[in-house]
Amino acid sequence: MSALDELVREFGRLPGVGPRTATRLVYHLLRGRREDAHRLAGAIEALLERVRPCSRCGTFAEADLCEVCRDPSRERSLVCVVEGAFEVQSIEKTRRYRGLYHVLGGRLSPLDGVGPDDLAVAALAERIESGQEGIVEVILATSPSVEGEATAVYLEGVLRPLGVRVTRLARGIPVGSDLEYVDGSTLAEALAGRREVRAETPAQAVGADHEDMLLRE
Amino acid sequence: MTLHRLRLQGFRNLEDATLELPAEGVALVGANAQGKSNFLEAIHYLEIFRSCRGTRDTRLIRFGEDFFRLEARIGPGASSVPEPGGDAPRSRSVAAAVQRAGPIKKVTVDGEEPPRIGDALGEMGSVLFTPDDVRLVADGPQERRRFLDIVLSVNAPGYLEALQRYRQVLAQRNAALRDRAPRATVEAWDPLLAGAGARVLRMRAAWVRAGAPTFRSVVEEVSGGERGVLAYQPGVPGGPGAPGNPGTPGSGAFPAVQPDEHEAASIDAPWGDWFAGALREGLEADRRRGTTLIGPHRDEFTMGLEPDGEDPAPKGGRDLREYGSGGQKRTAALALRILEAETVLRRRGRPALLLLDDVFAELDADRSERVLGLLDRTAAGQVVLTAPKDADVRFRHDRLPRWRISGGRIETGGEGG
Numbered sequence: 001m002s003a004l005d006e007l008v009r010e011f012g013r014l015p016g017v018g019p020r021t022a023t024r025l026v027y028h029l030l031r032g033r034r035e036d037a038h039r040l041a042g043a044i045e046a047l048l049e050r051v052r053p054c055s056r057c058g059t060f061a062e063a064d065l066c067e068v069c070r071d072p073s074r075e076r077s078l079v080c081v082v083e084g085a086f087e088v089q090s091i092e093k094t095r096r097y098r099g100l101y102h103v104l105g106g107r108l109s110p111l112d113g114v115g116p117d118d119l120a121v122a123a124l125a126e127r128i129e130s131g132q133e134g135i136v137e138v139i140l141a142t143s144p145s146v147e148g149e150a151t152a153v154y155l156e157g158v159l160r161p162l163g164v165r166v167t168r169l170a171r172g173i174p175v176g177s178d179l180e181y182v183d184g185s186t187l188a189e190a191l192a193g194r195r196e197v198r199a200e201t202p203a204q205a206v207g208a209d210h211e212d213m214l215l216r217e
Numbered sequence: 218m219t220l221h222r223l224r225l226q227g228f229r230n231l232e233d234a235t236l237e238l239p240a241e242g243v244a245l246v247g248a249n250a251q252g253k254s255n256f257l258e259a260i261h262y263l264e265i266f267r268s269c270r271g272t273r274d275t276r277l278i279r280f281g282e283d284f285f286r287l288e289a290r291i292g293p294g295a296s297s298v299p300e301p302g303g304d305a306p307r308s309r310s311v312a313a314a315v316q317r318a319g320p321i322k323k324v325t326v327d328g329e330e331p332p333r334i335g336d337a338l339g340e341m342g343s344v345l346f347t348p349d350d351v352r353l354v355a356d357g358p359q360e361r362r363r364f365l366d367i368v369l370s371v372n373a374p375g376y377l378e379a380l381q382r383y384r385q386v387l388a389q390r391n392a393a394l395r396d397r398a399p400r401a402t403v404e405a406w407d408p409l410l411a412g413a414g415a416r417v418l419r420m421r422a423a424w425v426r427a428g429a430p431t432f433r434s435v436v437e438e439v440s441g442g443e444r445g446v447l448a449y450q451p452g453v454p455g456g457p458g459a460p461g462n463p464g465t466p467g468s469g470a471f472p473a474v475q476p477d478e479h480e481a482a483s484i485d486a487p488w489g490d491w492f493a494g495a496l497r498e499g500l501e502a503d504r505r506r507g508t509t510l511i512g513p514h515r516d517e518f519t520m521g522l523e524p525d526g527e528d529p530a531p532k533g534g535r536d537l538r539e540y541g542s543g544g545q546k547r548t549a550a551l552a553l554r555i556l557e558a559e560t561v562l563r564r565r566g567r568p569a570l571l572l573l574d575d576v577f578a579e580l581d582a583d584r585s586e587r588v589l590g591l592l593d594r595t596a597a598g599q600v601v602l603t604a605p606k607d608a609d610v611r612f613r614h615d616r617l618p619r620w621r622i623s624g625g626r627i628e629t630g631g632e633g634g
């Protein structure tokens with residue numbers, strides 16, 4: 001495979017990039033100044049070299065601790081639990097949340113072989129039990145998908161016995177959507193209106209194709 | 218709704234054509250394997266957007282073609298009458314196309330693609346009767362659940378979403394059970410399963426309850442005196458009416474007007490509590506067996522005959538699946554379809570478009586005479602029926618316009634009898 005085709009293939013693997021866009025990007029790099037392309041390559045190298053998960057919360061950091069965990073003005077008694085580091089970034093953009101985070105690294109999905117041991121659940125329990133941070137409240141901000149809801153139910157069962165207050169993001173986030181697509185003000189409102197977790201969830205819509213449901217059981 | 222015009226392209230063995238249908242309907246006459254059933258399948262495809270025979274979409278494309286496309290012009294009243302203005306329901310166009318490459322499926326209503334195909338279900342308001350319907354009675358509970366799922370998905374707002382969610386949660390919970398996951402990992406799915414399952418249970422129960430009187434009287438009329446019993450047996454221990462369980466919804470509970478989301482959630486609540494309690498009690502059994510043993514995926518609804526006089530038959534009547542004769546089973550299946558048509562009428566406020574595929578073929582003379590009378594009274598709307606011979610078209614006193622089909626080619630010039 002030619003170097004050109006190889007890069008087209010690599011770009012094509014990125015989310016939201018189809019073969020046409022990938023090809024256009026590669027030709028753009030070839031036509032442009034060589035140092036621009038070198039800078040891009042260097043930035044990717046630096047990203048991989050310098051960025052690591054924060055040793056406390058799991059979000060991306062360039063030091064042992066991330067910027068949020070190092071910031072002395074953040075409210076240490078409040079921890080917001082999210083599925084991925086991307087959601088941290090979404091919530092940070094609202095500029096309305098002043099607590100800390102905990103990144104699970106996914107959500108429960110037995111169909112995909114993902115159980116509690118594959119998520120940073122034990123680490124979260126340890127953060128609470130150690131008492132070092134003085135955590136009083138945990139906000140469960142998992143996605144409103146079926147898997148995200150189940151993950152929240154599971155976490156509630158683990159966390160409640162540890163003596164912390166457990167809350168869940170308020171409704172208002174479109175059902176079945178990922179936090180990444182929710183606009184900032186909706187997300188800020190959902191944070192403000194978070195509720196105590198109760199073991200009851202009304203039926204909600206999911207976006208699956210109706211074909212599946214009519215064809216098989 | 219009345220089907221005014223049907224456009225066929227590349228569908229099964231049917232020749233491409235644009236057909237104008239009379240408002241009262243049409244009788245399509247032709248020998249077997251000429252395409253009669255395919256014609257009805259094409260019309261009904263635009264109701265449920267899949268083959269009524271379970272054929273995969275791409276296999277509906279005629280040999281050698283790249284795609285099929287179906288389009289219906291539907292509307293109120295007779296096609297010859299100009300449509301009145303004002304708030305009278307206007308005519309609409311429903312279309313579906315499937316392309317072999319991809320494959321790509323596209324559904325439109327008035328040229329617009331709905332957000333989801335599920336949103337376009339039920340536009341035609343058609344109900345299909347076929348000789349195969351006997352399987353609804355004779356086969357296992359899965360056939361009956363599938364029937365109920367389609368009828369409710371098309372006619373009960375909110376049902377399809379709840380069912381999809383239920384299936385998704387159930388698949389996850391069963392995967393956890395299969396993996397012998399710890400108790401807490403299984404239990405994490407229970408509130409979600411109970412929430413979605415509650416709505417499925419409640420709506421199925423309401424439909425059976427609302428339909429039982431019609432079922433009883435249809436069976437009585439066609440059989441000449443035997444009274445049919447339609448009963449719901451939820452796949453959750455106990456059952457509505459049993460101590461501690463939610464009572465069956467009131468009469469007419471099948472939603473002609475859908476409660477809003479908040480109200481619906483509170484109607485679901487007792488069903489959810491009941492189901493959640495049963496899940497808790499059954500958890501250890503589920504873990505031993507590695508699968509979820511209770512829930513609407515184990516629902517059954519039974520069809521029986523009311524015992525006459527001293528006959529000591531069990532409550533719910535003698536089960537037709539087990540004890541019914543061929544004729545009794547066919548009668549019960551027909552009654553289910555008439556219930557379906559009644560559901561469409563209640564939901565849409567307009568008589569269903571009846572598609573009758575050679576329905577008298579397997580009934581004895583007495584029964585088919587009475588079915589004829591019943592359908593003549595029930596079918597206030599348009600009827601499209603098929604028959605192998607002219608002599609078999611007795612519906613509406615032989616006055617339906619007659620079309621012929623041969624080798625997939627439809628001749629519309631025929632005269633009524």
Ligand SMILES: [Zn+2]
Nearest residue numbers: 054057066069
């Ligand atoms: Zn951190």
